[in-house]
Amino acid sequence: xxxxxxxxxxxxxxxxxxxxxxxxxxxxxxxxxxxxxxxxxxxxxxxxxxxxxxxxxxxxxxxxxxxxxxxxxxxxxxxxxxxxxxxxxxxxxxxxxxxxxxxxxxxxxxxxxxxxxxxxxxxxxxxxxxxxxxxxxxxxxxxxxxxxxxxxxxxxxxxxxxxxxxxxxxxxxxxxxxxxxxxxxxxxxxxxxxxxxxxxxxxxxxxxxxxxxxxxxxxxxxxxxxxxxxxxxxxxxxxxxxxxxxxxxxxxxxxxxxxxxxxxxxxxxxxxxxxxxxxxxxxxxxxxxxxxxxxxxxxxxxxxxxxxxxxxxxxxxxxxxxxxxxxxxxxxxxxxxxxxxxxxxxxxxxxxxxxxxxxxxxxxxxxxxxxxxxxxxxxxxxxxxxxxxxxxxxxxxxxxxxxxxxx
Amino acid sequence: xxxxxxxxxxxxxxxxxxxxxxxxxxxxxxxxxxxxxxxxxxxxxxxxxxxxxxxxxxxxxxxxxxxxxxxxxxxxxxxxxxxxxxxxxxxxxxxxxxxxxxxxxxxxxxxxxxxxxxxxxxxxxxxxxxxxxxxxxxxxxxxxxxxxxxxxxxxxxxxxxxxxxxxxxxxxxxxxxxxxxxxxxxxxxxxxxxxxxxxxxxxxxxxxxxxxxxxxxxxxxxxxxxxxxxxxxxxxxxxxxxxxxxxxxxxxxxxxxxxxxxxxxxxxxxxxxxxxxxxxxxxxxxxxxxxxxxxxxxxxxxxxxxxxxxxxxxxxxxxxxxxxxxxxxxxxxxxxxxxxxxxxxxxxxxxxxxxxxxxxxxxxxxxxxxxxxxxxxxxxxxxxxxxxxxxxxxxxxxxxxxxxxxx
Numbered sequence: 122x123x124x125x126x127x128x129x130x131x132x133x134x135x136x137x138x139x140x141x142x143x144x145x146x147x148x149x150x151x152x153x154x155x156x157x158x159x160x161x162x163x164x165x166x167x168x169x170x171x172x173x174x175x176x177x178x179x180x181x182x183x184x185x186x187x188x189x190x191x192x193x194x195x196x197x198x199x200x201x202x203x204x205x206x207x208x209x210x211x212x213x214x215x216x217x218x219x220x221x222x223x224x225x226x227x228x229x230x231x232x233x234x235x236x237x238x239x240x241x242x243x244x245x246x247x248x249x250x251x252x253x254x255x256x257x258x259x260x261x262x263x264x265x266x267x268x269x270x271x272x273x274x275x276x277x278x279x280x281x282x283x284x285x286x287x288x289x290x291x292x293x294x295x296x297x298x299x300x301x302x303x304x305x306x307x308x309x310x311x312x313x314x315x316x317x318x319x320x321x322x323x324x325x326x327x328x329x330x331x332x333x334x335x336x337x338x339x340x341x342x343x344x345x346x347x348x349x350x351x352x353x354x355x356x357x358x359x360x361x362x363x364x365x366x367x368x369x370x371x372x373x374x375x376x377x378x379x380x381x382x383x384x385x386x387x388x389x390x391x392x393x394x395x396x397x398x399x400x401x402x403x404x405x406x407x408x409x410x411x412x413x414x415x416x417x418x419x420x421x422x423x424x425x426x427x428x429x430x431x432x433x434x435x436x437x438x439x440x441x442x443x444x445x446x447x448x449x450x451x452x453x454x455x456x457x458x459x460x461x462x463x464x465x466x467x468x469x470x471x472x473x474x475x476x477x478x479x480x481x482x483x484x485x486x487x488x489x490x491x492x493x494x495x496x497x498x499x500x501x502x503x504x505x506x507x508x509x510x511x512x513x514x515x516x517x518x519x520x521x522x523x524x525x526x527x528x
Numbered sequence: 529x530x531x532x533x534x535x536x537x538x539x540x541x542x543x544x545x546x547x548x549x550x551x552x553x554x555x556x557x558x559x560x561x562x563x564x565x566x567x568x569x570x571x572x573x574x575x576x577x578x579x580x581x582x583x584x585x586x587x588x589x590x591x592x593x594x595x596x597x598x599x600x601x602x603x604x605x606x607x608x609x610x611x612x613x614x615x616x617x618x619x620x621x622x623x624x625x626x627x628x629x630x631x632x633x634x635x636x637x638x639x640x641x642x643x644x645x646x647x648x649x650x651x652x653x654x655x656x657x658x659x660x661x662x663x664x665x666x667x668x669x670x671x672x673x674x675x676x677x678x679x680x681x682x683x684x685x686x687x688x689x690x691x692x693x694x695x696x697x698x699x700x701x702x703x704x705x706x707x708x709x710x711x712x713x714x715x716x717x718x719x720x721x722x723x724x725x726x727x728x729x730x731x732x733x734x735x736x737x738x739x740x741x742x743x744x745x746x747x748x749x750x751x752x753x754x755x756x757x758x759x760x761x762x763x764x765x766x767x768x769x770x771x772x773x774x775x776x777x778x779x780x781x782x783x784x785x786x787x788x789x790x791x792x793x794x795x796x797x798x799x800x801x802x803x804x805x806x807x808x809x810x811x812x813x814x815x816x817x818x819x820x821x822x823x824x825x826x827x828x829x830x831x832x833x834x835x836x837x838x839x840x841x842x843x844x845x846x847x848x849x850x851x852x853x854x855x856x857x858x859x860x861x862x863x864x865x866x867x868x869x870x871x872x873x874x875x876x877x878x879x880x881x882x883x884x885x886x887x888x889x890x891x892x893x894x895x896x897x898x899x900x901x902x903x904x905x906x907x908x909x910x911x912x913x914x915x916x917x918x919x920x921x922x923x924x925x926x927x928x929x930x931x932x933x934x935x
Binding site: 137138140141171174175177178179182183185186187189190192193196197199200201203204205207208214215217219220264266 | 578
């Protein structure tokens with residue numbers, strides 16, 4: 122008998138019929154003998170409806186009151202799912218974030234969980250009940266309702282699983298797992314049976330938007346095995362857990378890519394201390410997030426400084442740097458917003474040499490020019506022209522034999 | 529400076545535009561220098577929408593979970609009204625029933641208030657904030673969300689006013705006060721500037737559905753002056769308070785009527801102990817509410833026992849009594865569901881003789897036959913044929929000069 126935390130997102134509970142379907146899935150887990158805690162989001166569309174009502178009164182509603190408003194979305198779902206479960210003859214009890222006492226700080230709209238009191242939940246589980254918890258919400262020390270920000274239901278599920286020392290935290294979504302790459306680009310892409318937290322973090326931050334990064338970090342921190350599954354089809358999904366050294370790891374697990382990048386180069390700045398800060402300081406002050414950063418030292422005591430930003434921030438970043446570049450004595454400011462980033466990710470890189478050069482060779486064979494390179498312990502990222510995205514990803518998927526399941 | 533509790537029902541907060549209008553009314557009260565606590569219902573239609581969702585999953589949803597579901601309706605409104613107030617520059621803070629700590633028993637769907645902790649509300653009022661409280665809901669000792677049943681927002685407002693010792697509890701509705709009778713029947717009907725609790729209870733239970741009876745009882749018990757006003761038009765409304773002996777009371781205050789009555793007579797039952805219970809016991813067991821009860825003793829040691837029920841219960845009550853009447857040796861069982869009840873109500877009756885006979889004389893002049901009579905200290909009710917309703921009410925309104933305001 123295991124203790125399982127299951128999380129169902131807005132699409133999975135988007136109508137009474139779908140809630141009924143979720144109740145049947147929960148019931149099936151109970152009948153396998155597992156204790157089940159279910160975390161649910163608001164029904165799809167509900168949060169937008171509520172925000173719409175608030176915006177009719179104030180385009181920038183007061184954050185405390187917005188949380189009072191938005192938290193009703195999940196509260197509706199916990200009640201409906203509990204009603205559906207009981208109708209099936211499955212004892213169940215709903216909890217709002219405040220009722221569990223999911224204690225958060227008081228940063229309304231983006232609160233962080235500080236502590237979870239699992240007493241009441243444990244008591245209900247002990248009495249044979251399914252416990253249904255509202256995701257995305259908590260309560261601060263003064264009893265104010267808080268929300269964790271969009272997508273926060275995943276975090277609630279993982280935090281509850283950690284507090285309850287659950288055997289597994291299952292995230293039900295509209296995809297059936299994590300793939301070696303986007304199947305829309307590579308039809309042979311394969312569902313991964315398992316992946317490590319680190320790989321998942323690299324995949325997630327690179328655009329595989331299956332899970333909220335924050336919940337993966339959380340799961341890793343508290344060592345909660347996380348499983349991504351589809352709420353609409355049967356299957357084992359993908360288990361995200363810590364690397365197990367006894368296992369034969371594949372060299373690389375997946376290929377992530379990001380179409381939203383743009384790059385900016387400050388050419389020929391004097392190679393002296395303070396250059397990086399001089400360039401990136403004004404960018405950070407404008408709240409523009411920087412992704413890759415590359416600096417090469419040239420022979421003539423000047424350097425080229427290149428970084429990438431989200432495409433929507435591209436022209437603002439260029440505007441900011443025009444004066445900065447002149448002030449620094451740079452030769453030129455150049456940019457390109459028709460680029461993409463492709464990354465190979467895998468913990469196997471740690472113990473295998475030559476992975477990066479195999480990547481470069483593969484791209485070179487296809488005539489794809491590499492514009493930037495950046496590496497970390499478990500990934501290699503390259504920036505290439507936008508038009509090469511599909512060709513590059515397919516060639517790499519093939520070269521690393523990702524369509525074949527590891528032995 | 530007064531402390532006012534204002535309550536706005538579902539129609540008054542039925543859209544963002546109407547919530548905006550309510551915010552302006554609250555703001556106006558603040559600007560007059562009053563401290564204001566606002567109690568709101570769910571937006572009109574919302575409770576029905578939520579019940580509809582629940583019914584798709586279970587026609588008889590579990591009561592605890594139904595309360596979790598329904599309580600979101602008012603929670604949405606408190607957040608929206610607080611947002612609207614703050615947008616107007618009026619400091620405001622919302623409270624759910626649980627956040628105030630409106631402690632109730634655990635009778636889900638029809639809970640009763642046991643205690644209100646007014647500490648937090650007082651603190652906010654002291655800090656110059658408008659406090660916006662969700663009506664209709666509370667929390668039991670175990671932290672479960674409860675609701676007070678439909679219309680319970682009035683009760684919340686009165687209970688809060690009592691706990692805070694407010695100067696007045698204002699109930700905003702879609703009518704502008706309590707009238708001497710229904711203006712659709714008597715165009716000359718006049719809005720009453722004031723009425724006593726006892727009169728209001730008689731008026732309400734007789735069909736003037738302006739206020740929930742429970743909230744009037746509550747207000748009377750805790751001596752909270754209650755004012756009924758329109759949220760859509762300006763005006764003083766009607767003040768409901770205790771009788772003030774120094775005032776010249778009008779003899780009667782209003783004429784109530786009820787079209788939903790049916791009467792049943794058990795004719796010629798032996799006049800012996802246990803007759804009333806023998807007849808009404810089976811009726812009560814079937815959960816049928818009985819209104820008027822009249823028994824006449826006849827010369828031949830038998831009696832006729834007559835009572836009225838709601839028309840929807842008429843045929844069921846007749847069915848129940850057929851065997852009962854035979855068992856008691858009654859001569860006959862008869863009934864009539866084409867009758868109505870007309871009542872004159874007024875605390876002035878206490879000190880004025882001849883009110884009842886003036887009523888009977890007035891009806892007699894119009895050729896209206898009286899089928900039943902029942903009296904209490906401050907009202908006289910008669911049952912007449914349905915077709916005489918309008919004629920009777922108009923004649924009485926005229927005879928008691930209700931169109932003229934008291935001096």
